[in-house]
Amino acid sequence: MSSKKEPVVSYLRPLLDEIRGELAFKYIAIARQLMEKGYDVISFGAGQPDIPTPDHIIEAAKRSLDRRFTGYTETAGIYKLREAIAEYLNNRYHASVDPDEIIVTTGAKTAIFVVIASYITPGDEVIVIDPAYPAYSEATKLLGGIPKFLPLKFDKKEGFTIDLDKLEKMISSRTKIIVLNNPHNPTGAVFPPKIVDELMRIAERHNVILLSDEIYDNFIYDNAPFKSVSEYPDWKKRAILINGFSKTFSMTGWRLGYIVAHKEAIERMIRVAVNVYSCATSFAQEAAVEALRGDWTPSKRMIQLFQRRRDVIYEELSKVKGFETWKPQGAFYIYPRVRELLNKLNMSVEEFVDYLIDKQRVIILPGTAFSEVSGEDFVRLSYSISEERIKEGIARIREAIEELETIKLRR
Numbered sequence: 001m002s003s004k005k006e007p008v009v010s011y012l013r014p015l016l017d018e019i020r021g022e023l024a025f026k027y028i029a030i031a032r033q034l035m036e037k038g039y040d041v042i043s044f045g046a047g048q049p050d051i052p053t054p055d056h057i058i059e060a061a062k063r064s065l066d067r068r069f070t071g072y073t074e075t076a077g078i079y080k081l082r083e084a085i086a087e088y089l090n091n092r093y094h095a096s097v098d099p100d101e102i103i104v105t106t107g108a109k110t111a112i113f114v115v116i117a118s119y120i121t122p123g124d125e126v127i128v129i130d131p132a133y134p135a136y137s138e139a140t141k142l143l144g145g146i147p148k149f150l151p152l153k154f155d156k157k158e159g160f161t162i163d164l165d166k167l168e169k170m171i172s173s174r175t176k177i178i179v180l181n182n183p184h185n186p187t188g189a190v191f192p193p194k195i196v197d198e199l200m201r202i203a204e205r206h207n208v209i210l211l212s213d214e215i216y217d218n219f220i221y222d223n224a225p226f227k228s229v230s231e232y233p234d235w236k237k238r239a240i241l242i243n244g245f246s247k248t249f250s251m252t253g254w255r256l257g258y259i260v261a262h263k264e265a266i267e268r269m270i271r272v273a274v275n276v277y278s279c280a281t282s283f284a285q286e287a288a289v290e291a292l293r294g295d296w297t298p299s300k301r302m303i304q305l306f307q308r309r310r311d312v313i314y315e316e317l318s319k320v321k322g323f324e325t326w327k328p329q330g331a332f333y334i335y336p337r338v339r340e341l342l343n344k345l346n347m348s349v350e351e352f353v354d355y356l357i358d359k360q361r362v363i364i365l366p367g368t369a370f371s372e373v374s375g376e377d378f379v380r381l382s383y384s385i386s387e388e389r390i391k392e393g394i395a396r397i398r399e400a401i402e403e404l405e406t407i408k409l410r411r
């Protein structure tokens, strides 16, 4: 065999080596492998609710399949679903949205890709508040754009805050988009309305787009004030909204999200959408109409359950030495700072995470999965598991830290 690399390998864009995968998926695979070997794994890694999709939504999909609703649909999504989405946004946020201002996508992730691909030409800049869900920066890179990271400030009392002065200074003539994700993955922060007001003002002042990913808009606790970009008059002039069904209705595997934007923008973005995925799955779309228009009780119950779990995980983590934990008010993640602990143990965050898997069969994610800037200092835990398992998992983390401290003392 010749040592020359085949074109299928050698022609790959060198850029691909710089693209981060989504580490969460790697850890989901590790958890599954360990469980298959019979280990009692506690995973705080999942970015999805552990509660199954509600029955009435599944029944709607079955009815759709029975009717053989299995062909392509229009790229923007079936009209009835776009109507139901508009109804949801108009009832909840007075968003003034029409069905022809919506594209249904194969998950919010595809929505992110379609938007970035529709606006970014090589050299354009996208400001990403860091840490972040990785798709914003990685889609930007794939398309030749440049992500610019604005680190969130962290204070144990105040939590995670956006430095608006710094953000404004980062805007250049090449900046096209500022990405806001609210409620926020991975920190669980709900950025207050006055911050969203300011971001809208900054977008206007500098003529940039505010891309707002609000996929966790139903996971808000303690009545924390939340403002959607779709609440502003004329918001479609400078903002684009992304949302989806994965989290609110526990429909991650159904792959359904959506983009809401100015009608003319939607008409052009459809050209990207049709060339990437043609349309979202037909029967999943019909089921999504039922999700929005049917009984919300299961979703509401699930969110109440998550609020109780949030209380438990916060209380338990607050007892862990070396974890600086702030109580989040949204999504289903908690993002403690572990810098001092890691310094003391002389470990990187990845080594710490690997140690927990090896010794305690507990999976948490390193902050580096969400950040190129400050990830070394943090870990993310998803509380998408029962209260008992949360308690057991955190007890194991405490045990691991005690072990590590003893090992260090012996050295």
Ligand SMILES: Cc1ncc(COP(=O)(O)O)c(C=O)c1O
Binding pocket: 047, 106, 107, 108, 109, 110, 133, 181, 185, 213, 215, 244, 245, 246, 252, 256, 257
């Ligand atoms: C902030 C954020 N946006 C988008 C997504 C993608 O969701 P979907 O499953 O709809 O692609 C996720 C999933 O974890 C997320 O956390």
